[in-house]
Amino acid sequence: MPGAATSEAPDDDVEATGGGARSELRRKVREQRRLRMVALAVVTLVLLGAVPSYFGFRTLSRDPVFDTLDSLEVPGWAAVKTVDDVSGSRWCLLDCRLRERTVxxxxxxxxxxxxxxxxxRRDGWTPWKVQRCPEQQEKGSYSCWRRDELTLDLWVREPTCVPPPVDGEPAIVPSPEPSAAAVACSGSLVSVKVRNAIDDERTRPQPTTDPSLTGEDPFPTITEDPLGELTPSPS
Structure with missing residues (x-):
């Protein structure tokens, strides 16, 4: 009947509309779930990469030579305060690395x-008897050492002391020689310098100045007229 057919049409439209809405909802849920999974994966990768990167950066920024110096078995009174300084390149670009520690x-x-x-000695260093150790005369005890590919300079001396302030003002030290009582102080100062042996000039053979090994001067000094007297050519 025509009337029956007409009455069923709206139900079909509603069913079709409802099915389309549910499909759209399921699609949005799947997209949200996929986005959450992607975000979770990104966060996981960042965390997994950040931790090794952090420790790797610390490893690169911290010179292992200082760790070696830290492992020296000295009593606490011999290392009250430590200051480290480093210069140059670890890969010897332009200048090789110089490690300096003041204790x-x-x-x-x-x-x-x-x-x-x-x-x-306990840590494997051996005394190194070499010229230019020290480079110039220094007060106190100065010695040089070698271990594997490294050289080490050890300098121990009395600290440079300054008289205490007077009435809140810096004390005036007599010149040229301050009195011992005015600047007396206790303790000592330790300086340690560690270099790569290949960059330490003292590991290379030093040129000799023995005249017997230099031979004659290839460019003798000419004191007379180098042309001399010209000999006339035969005509």
């Missing part, structure tokens, strides 16, 4: 020198 000791230079030298 304050509570005891006298002689006792401090002994504990540091003993600690270096």
């Amino acid at each position: 304050t000791s509570d005891r006298a230079p002689q006792e401090t020198t002994q504990v540091y030298e003993d600690a270096l």
Whole structure:
């Protein structure tokens, strides 16, 4: 009947509309779920990469030579305060790396020198008897050491002390020689320099100045007229 057919049409439209809405809803849910999974994967990758990167950066920024110096078995009084400094390139680009450590000791230079030298020997360093150790004359005890591909300079001396302030103002030190009582202080100062052996000029053969090994001067000094008297050519 025509009337029956007409009455069923709206139900079909409603069913079709409802099915389309459910499909759209399921599609949006799937998209949201996919986005959450992607976000979770990104966060996981970032965390997994950040932790090794952090420790890797610390490893690159911290020179392992300082870790070696930290492992020296010296008593606490011999390493009261430590200051490290580094310059140059680890890969010897332009300048090789120079590691410098300054340490304050509570005891006298002689006792401090002994504990540091003993600690270096226990750690595998051997005394290095070489010219230009030190480069110039220094007060206190100065010695040089070698281990594997590294060289080390150890300098222990009395600290440079400044008189305490007077009435809140810096004390005036007499010139040229301050009195011992005015600047007396205890303890000692330790300086350690570590270089790559290939960059230490003292590991290379030094040129000799022995005249017997240089031979004659290939460019002798000419004191007379180099042309001399011209000999006339035959005509």
